[in-house]
Amino acid sequence: MAPALSLVSAAIAVYLLLPVLIIFPVSLTSDAFLTWPPDLASFRWFSAFFDNPAWAHALEKSIEIALPVTVLATVLGTAAALGHSYARHWRRSLQTLFVAPFIIPVLAYALGIYSVAGRVGLVASIWPIVIGQTMVTLPLVFLIVSSGLAGRDRDLPRAAASLGAPWPRVLWSVELPLVRNAILAGGLLSFAYSFDEIVIAYFLSTAGGGTLPVQMLSAANEAADPTIAAASIFVMGVAMTIGILAVAARTWLARTPQ
Amino acid sequence: MGLLRVRQWASTRGGVGVRPGLLLLLPLIATLLFLVLPLAALVDRSVSDQGIGAAFDLLGDDLFVDALKRTLVLSLIVTFGCCVIGVPYTLAMVGARRSVGLVLLLILLSTFWISILVRTFGWVLLLQPAGALEQVLHKFGLVSGSLDLFQTTPAMYPAMVHVMLPFFILPVYASCLRLDTDLLRAGQSLGAKPLSVLRHVVLPHLRPAILAGASIVFMLSLGFFVTPLLLGGPDNLTVATLINRQFSELYDLGTAATMALFLLIVVLVLYLVIDRFVPLVQSGAPDT
Numbered sequence: 073m074a075p076a077l078s079l080v081s082a083a084i085a086v087y088l089l090l091p092v093l094i095i096f097p098v099s100l101t102s103d104a105f106l107t108w109p110p111d112l113a114s115f116r117w118f119s120a121f122f123d124n125p126a127w128a129h130a131l132e133k134s135i136e137i138a139l140p141v142t143v144l145a146t147v148l149g150t151a152a153a154l155g156h157s158y159a160r161h162w163r164r165s166l167q168t169l170f171v172a173p174f175i176i177p178v179l180a181y182a183l184g185i186y187s188v189a190g191r192v193g194l195v196a197s198i199w200p201i202v203i204g205q206t207m208v209t210l211p212l213v214f215l216i217v218s219s220g221l222a223g224r225d226r227d228l229p230r231a232a233a234s235l236g237a238p239w240p241r242v243l244w245s246v247e248l249p250l251v252r253n254a255i256l257a258g259g260l261l262s263f264a265y266s267f268d269e270i271v272i273a274y275f276l277s278t279a280g281g282g283t284l285p286v287q288m289l290s291a292a293n294e295a296a297d298p299t300i301a302a303a304s305i306f307v308m309g310v311a312m313t314i315g316i317l318a319v320a321a322r323t324w325l326a327r328t329p330q
Numbered sequence: 331m332g333l334l335r336v337r338q339w340a341s342t343r344g345g346v347g348v349r350p351g352l353l354l355l356l357p358l359i360a361t362l363l364f365l366v367l368p369l370a371a372l373v374d375r376s377v378s379d380q381g382i383g384a385a386f387d388l389l390g391d392d393l394f395v396d397a398l399k400r401t402l403v404l405s406l407i408v409t410f411g412c413c414v415i416g417v418p419y420t421l422a423m424v425g426a427r428r429s430v431g432l433v434l435l436l437i438l439l440s441t442f443w444i445s446i447l448v449r450t451f452g453w454v455l456l457l458q459p460a461g462a463l464e465q466v467l468h469k470f471g472l473v474s475g476s477l478d479l480f481q482t483t484p485a486m487y488p489a490m491v492h493v494m495l496p497f498f499i500l501p502v503y504a505s506c507l508r509l510d511t512d513l514l515r516a517g518q519s520l521g522a523k524p525l526s527v528l529r530h531v532v533l534p535h536l537r538p539a540i541l542a543g544a545s546i547v548f549m550l551s552l553g554f555f556v557t558p559l560l561l562g563g564p565d566n567l568t569v570a571t572l573i574n575r576q577f578s579e580l581y582d583l584g585t586a587a588t589m590a591l592f593l594l595i596v597v598l599v600l601y602l603v604i605d606r607f608v609p610l611v612q613s614g615a616p617d618t
Contacts, residue, residue, distance in 0.1 A: 074524070077418060077421065077422050077425070078422070078426070080418050080419075080422070081418060081419050081422030081423075081426070081434060084415055084418070084419045085419075085433075085434060085437050087415075087488075087492070088437055088438065088441045088492065088495070089437060089441070090452070090456065091449055091450075091451075091452025091453045091455070091456055091489075091492060092440075092441065092444060092448070092449060092452050093452075094452050094455050094456060094462055095448065095451065095452050095455065098455055147356075148356060148357045148360055149357075151353050151354070151356055151357050152353075152354065152357035154350075154353050155350045155351075155352075155353030155354035155357065156350070156354070158350040158353070159350040159354065160350070166354070169358075169361060170357065170361070172365070173365060175546075175549055175550075175597065175601055176369075176594065176597065176598075177552065177553030177570075177590070177593050177594060177597055178553065178555070179553050179555055179570050179573055179574075179590055179593065180369070180372060180553070180590035180591065180593055180594040181365075181368060181369065181372075183372055183375075183573075183577065183583070183586060183587055183590045184367075184368030184369045184370075184371050184372035184375075184590075185368045185371075186583070187368065187371040187372060187374070187375045187583070187587065188367060188368050188371045191371070203364045204364075204368075206360075206364070207360070207361070207364050207365050210357070210360075210361075227333055227336055227337065230336050230337065231336045234335075234336050239349065243353075264443070267445075268445030268446070268447065268448075270445075270446070270447050270555075270556055271555050271556070275577065275578075285445065285447050288447055288451070289447065289556075289559075289560075292451060292454065292560055293559075293560075300451060301451075301455075304447075304448040304451055304452075307444075307445055307447075307448055308444055308445075308448060311443050311444055311445065312443075315440075315443055
């Protein structure tokens with residue numbers, strides 16, 4: 073590969089990693105401020121993060137929301153992908169409809185949900201956030217499961233049907249297992265996305281405190297002490313764990329016979 | 331039955347017999363109830379609070395027009411930056427030795443996987459007064475005094491490119507993978523130099539994907555919220571942070587809704603226009 077290209081891509085790689093790497097030393101600072109260079113080797117900010125009830129509450133809330141979002145988005149997204157794969161008409165429109173939330177400005181959508189929630193009296197509940205995040209994650213699951221379906225052997229469901237299986241049985245026993253990798257990937261991605269989602273969670277946050285990203289955002293806007301850095305490392309850790317789980321699950325699933 | 335018989339059977343019988351309508355019922359209801367309804371509520375809120383056409387009256391508001399101009403410039407620069415940085419990086423991912431390409435891909439995926447908030451916070455640490463960047467530049471004697479980048483619009487550029495880059499690179503990378511290597515070999519066997527092969531074979535093949543990626547980045551940048559919020563200040567509001575101010579600080583849902591509606595209309599129109607020329611969404615053949 074041309075040396076110029078190697079140099080350029082190395083520089084870009086550094087550019088991509090730098091903002092992420094810089095958070096690590098800052099989280100270990102013993103200073104009370106986000107100074108640079110940090111006065112190293114104190115875990116006080118990690119303790120501050122885990123011991124502080126505000127942060128713990130935020131973490132709870134994040135998980136409380138992410139779990140239903142994962143279930144709903146995966147179920148709806150898989151149904152949409154399967155339905156689309158068998159649809160004979162309106163294919164393009166269906167696909168546009170299911171991918172639309174990705175393009176629509178989340179800000180406008182969040183305000184829309186707020187308007188509805190206000191009228192229905194759901195302002196103090198987590199369900200508007202759950203619903204909003206589900207709809208925004210649905211395109212991801214839809215696309216992942218759709219591409220999983222595109223690669224599958226179409227003769228298998230036909231064979232099952234020709235042997236007399238009714239179509240729901242074909243779906244449940246043949247189609248779904250064929251795409252379980254994609255469904256799993258979609259599920260894990262939904263969880264990660266919901267856990268990190270900020271816009272909907274921010275605009276629909278209740279007086280009782282927001283999710284972890286919302287807490288991080290207000291901390292960044294106001295106090296700005298290194299607890300945010302510790303929180304960021306934690307969030308990265310969660311994301312990495314999910315990523316590793318996804319890879320491990322795929323490897324494990326690929327090994328077990330179908 | 332043999333495979334051929336299965337396929338014949340399927341086509342005469344009309345397929346596996348799956349009723350797509352039933353499968354699609356739940357997602358469609360969810361989309362109608364939870365996507366269309368809130369957007370309709372947004373329109374309703376704007377119209378009932380400020381009247382029809384309020385979104386267009388906004389163009390007479392200096393503060394809004396100022397934010398709009400800033401947002402458009404920001405989005406254009408970010409899109410351009412993504413193209414300039416993204417294309418070489420993607421080519422490197424595909425053209426390098428396997429291990430190197432894999433490392434580059436992993437680096438990209440790991441930044442994509444890490445939340446936008448965390449990444450933007452990293453940029454805050456880099457760009458803030460007496461932040462890391464300033465101190466490094468001081469050390470090398472490139473800058474004296476304060477860098478004064480924080481809360482300025484240019485501060486947002488590298489941060490937003492950083493956030494948007496994966497959205498650009500992934501479609502382009504997918505397109506690269508679909509490139510028929512036979513075409514490359516044909517070009518080389520005809521005596522073309524690598525640069526020529528690049529210009530006449532690779533880039534034309536990538537053009538739709540590059541345009542699609544750029545369009546996505548542009549549309550996402552218009553409504554983007556987190557990075558302008560953390561790296562900007564009250565003096566350089568974008569449309570998104572202006573809406574935030576109306577809603578969170580001034581508690582004026584009506585104006586916020588109208589501005590959001592404006593944004594929504596712009597993005598929808600853009601999407602419809604771009605979709606005519608660049609396929610943003612691909613549809614395969616149906617199963618039976």
